[in-house]
Amino acid sequence: MEKENKRYEYRHIARIVVEAATPIAVGSGASDVVTDSPVVKDINGLPYIPGTSLAGVIRHALDLGRREDETNFFGYHDKDGGRGSRIIFTDAVMIGKDGLAVDGICQIDPSDDFYGWYRELPVRNHVRINEHGVNDRNGKFDNEVVYMGTRFVFEIELLSDQENDSWFDKTLAMLYRNTMRIGGGTRCGYGKMKVVSCLRVDLNLTEASDLATYIKKPSCLSEKWTTFAEWQPSAADVRDDGWITYTLRLQPQDFFLFGSGFGDDDADNTPAVERVVEWGNGKPCFSQQRTLVPASSVKGALAHRTAYNYNKQNRLFIGNENACAGDDNPAVAAVFGSADGDGQSRGSRGNIIMSDVIGKEKCDKLFFHVKNDYFSGGTIDGALFQEKSVFGRDTIYEEEILVRKDVLEDTGVREALEQSLKDICSGLLPLGGCVGRGNGFFTGELLKDGGKI
Structure with a gap:
């Protein structure tokens, strides 16, 4: 030069x-x-x-x-x-x-x-x-x-x-x-x-x-x-012309739980909460603990459901060797990226951007669980535990999701992703932990660049 x-x-x-x-x-x-x-x-x-x-x-x-x-x-x-x-x-x-x-x-x-x-x-x-x-x-x-x-x-x-x-x-x-x-x-x-x-x-x-x-x-x-x-x-x-903006406006049907990974004096499993810095008159202060909805949890559930919907629309059912999940699924790899393939292929960065959502001050309820012996009907030693779930029926959680337009030019990928987002809004795809015990069901609406779809 x-x-x-x-x-x-x-x-x-x-x-x-x-x-x-x-x-x-x-x-x-x-x-x-x-x-x-x-x-x-x-x-x-x-x-x-x-x-x-x-x-x-x-x-x-x-x-x-x-x-x-x-x-x-x-x-x-x-x-x-x-x-x-x-x-x-x-x-x-x-x-x-x-x-x-x-x-x-x-x-x-x-x-x-x-x-x-x-x-x-x-x-x-x-x-x-x-x-x-x-x-x-x-x-x-x-x-x-x-x-x-x-x-x-x-x-x-x-x-x-x-x-x-x-x-x-x-x-x-x-x-x-x-x-x-x-x-x-x-x-x-x-x-x-x-x-x-x-x-x-x-x-x-x-x-x-x-x-x-x-x-x-x-x-x-x-x-x-x-x-x-x-x-x-x-x-x-x-202006970001190369991206499509999806917005999930979700309301919990009842309880949900995004686990913190820790317990406290009352429960073995507690919800994820964090404080937020608030500003007034140019000076900062900390809020009380607020409910956290981690984007990584929502993203994980969305990726698995996208793979499912992509396989379903291509009639790739169980037993078909082309029915793939995770990074091997074309829709997942295109939208969510892929990891290094053990030196065989280079990984790719995801083409989707999501943000953590931090809601109102936490409102949780303590639940007690015990496992019963199927034969005797009595409790099993060591199988008693407690968890706290968040009650948020009166709160709207808004999740903004940005996806690159060029990725969604593939009709199959776009339909698989959008159907998965609709599954969340209709309560067919629960979010968070303990969904097998009734937690994590949401209803709401899906917007695409500000308009309903």
């Missing part, structure tokens, strides 16, 4: 505040005694989002296509040299209890109630269920997540040779898209962010006043810079 010497006289700078619209999980790449995958934390022991993670998702979302465009924007390195990136991302640091960014080494009181919740973040337990209804081999794991509602602030700076650089507009607009996800588990309910505010300034460093302003810019994200002004993207830049 030819070397070039350009004068980047303009600086386009934005300071963005984002809020976790779902729990997020930016992993540290390590493990500890508590969880298989803890989130990355800064020097203060608080979660943050590394600038490399932000740069990676933006680079992928921009889909620059031509190598010349990508290397010009993000730089490159090869044996003949290279060029640094023209776009610079800071780490996204957490906004603390006083409404200011916790940037740099700060004195965090470990006994403070607000920061105490971040010392022990929620741990999600996962188990992969196969087509036989039992846990799959190597399918048990857990991970740490950051509370929904947590806010972060970061800056993006672009070195440009243009006064009005459209690439910077497109970069900021990516953050507003409904498909934007950050961190790990983005196909399992994590990582959705919403932009709370975006402040922007464009400076021409050949002008003395702009140069002086740029030199005086604070590097600390907790300090204000009056030069910034509010910015909003155009509707065209935010």
